[in-house]
Amino acid sequence: MKYIVVLGDGMSDRPLKELGGKTPLEVAKKPNMDFIARNGRCGLLKTLSGDMPLGSDIANLTILGYNPKRYYTGGRGPLEAASMGIKLDKEDIALRCNLITEKNGTLEDYSGGHISTEEAKELINFVEEKFGTQDIEFHPGVSYRHILVLRSDRYSADIQCMPPHDIVGKKIVDNLVKPSSESGRDTADLLNRLSLESKDILESHPINLNRKKNGRLTANMLWFWGAGKRLELSKFKEKFRLNGALISAVDLLKGIAVYLGLDVIDVPGATGYLDTDYEEKADKAIEALKKRDFVYIHVEAPDEAGHEGNIDKKIKAIEDLDKRLIGRILNSLKSGEFTIAVLPDHATPIEVCTHTLDPVPFAIYSTERGGDSVKSYSEKSAGKGSYGIKEGIEFMNLLLGR
Ligand SMILES: [Zn+2]
Missing domain, CATH: 3.40.720.10 (Alkaline Phosphatase, subunit A)
Known part of the structure; x- marks a missing residue:
């Protein structure tokens, strides 16, 4: 049958x-x-x-x-990571990392103007160079959809993240990552810092300057959501x-x-x-x-x-x-x-x-x-x-x- x-x-x-x-x-x-x-x-x-x-x-x-x-385990991160061939250890946390468009403090577009995979790859590799450490890894995916892996038991998936497609037009500051419990506080702080600081380095990247010149939306900020651990x-x-x-x-x-x-x-x-x-x-x-x-x-x-x-x-x-x-x-x-x-x-x-x-x-x-x-x-x-x-x-x- x-x-x-x-x-x-x-x-x-x-x-x-x-x-x-x-x-x-x-x-x-x-x-x-x-x-x-x-x-x-x-x-x-x-x-x-x-x-x-x-x-x-x-x-x-x-x-x-x-x-x-x-x-x-709390989000789509570990599922998408698996489809990209990223291996997770038991304590690791995987998150979806969107390239978004930020404008005047609001989330203008959840997809960075549907940025191309080639452009996005360069941006994510650049971010990895600037922010990557032994336990913070950025993995480029397709178009605006990428993965962040936190590899340390210091981090916790006990956080609340807003899916970016649900907050288009809303204020960034009102929708930052929040800890669900005290154990998630450091992770939430880290993610918010990475997100806010990414604006400074992405905005002026040649790829975005070029996009701007051509009247296209820039992919000028990272947005993290869908946090979860490996599924058993x-x-x-x-x-x-x-x-x-x-x-x-x-x-x-x-x-x-x-x-x-x-x-x-x-x-x-x-x-x-x-x-x-x-x-x-x-x-x-x-x-x-x-x-x-x-x-x-x-x-x-x-x-x-x-x-x-x-x-x-x-x-x-x-x-x-x-x-x-x-x-x-x-x-x-x-x-x-x-x-x-x-x-x-x-x-x-x-x-x-x-x-x-x-x-x-x-x-x-x-x-x-x-x-x-x-x-x-x-x-x-x-x-x-x-x-x-x-x-x-x-x-x-x-x-x-x-
Ligand atoms: Zn469905």
Whole structure:
């Protein structure tokens, strides 16, 4: 038996008056998702909980069968570090380090004007030269997304950091790192000092002078968030006795795969946006299944459309995912035995442009199991499915029919 999970990030939504009271999933043409719902079984899944961050990292760990209450260490830093091949010792702390644009004391842009990877690399290497020590390491990543590692048990992850995309237009001084307890105070002070001092050296760097001259936003400050320690996760293969692979454009998901021992399949045309190469992702998944029992395909585009509050883009992302990826996979699987599931990790409703706690619709079709009475895939119809409402952590067992 082959198992395929197709994860449309942030795909579910709420009824919109612009769509006559329907959701993007209800309006989109998606015959393949509907096929899975019609021939399989549906339900609603609780993938997030109110006492933890509403993040894709937590939601995807949950869906993959790993309880975040037990394993999560506080932020995305260690997951992204893993996807970049950075090894962490038990006491080390990894943080996401954004290159941002600061202007007149406010956070103008969380991405430093979507700075290019080449420019960013030079800036981060420069920062490493100036601020790096034996236990403070800067690692350049892609575009504005980089990693800071603190390698000493003097530091603590007991701090509160503001994700920069949540404080655009807000004052820097009101959003600095705060200690959650006395043990986090030195670390918070260090991070705030690095952040504020980075402005002085980055602002006048030739790369930024050049960007300014060309009328582009400068990447003139570092912003730290997503602090966490190494996660202690058992391997997916030991837990479920399946050889698996994961396909995603996003470092966060690739990092989860590294921790779980799932093979990370690179798809050169995967962008994490609406222009992603769906066909290539489908083909890589089909190929991955020849030698493996399980493949997890993550598609970021619907979430991005949700954050932008763009209804048309969200519908387009759903339709492309359905036709160009799921349809292609279903076609290739016509003969063999397989089980395929479709679901989002969380809702990113257009009306709020961010992640919410709403349970998500899921559908599972297996060539060797019967279906229920649900005829199409949507938030409303899946709510009438025979699985009812389930905890996210139960999903893998439902998929495997165990
Ligand atoms: Zn997500």
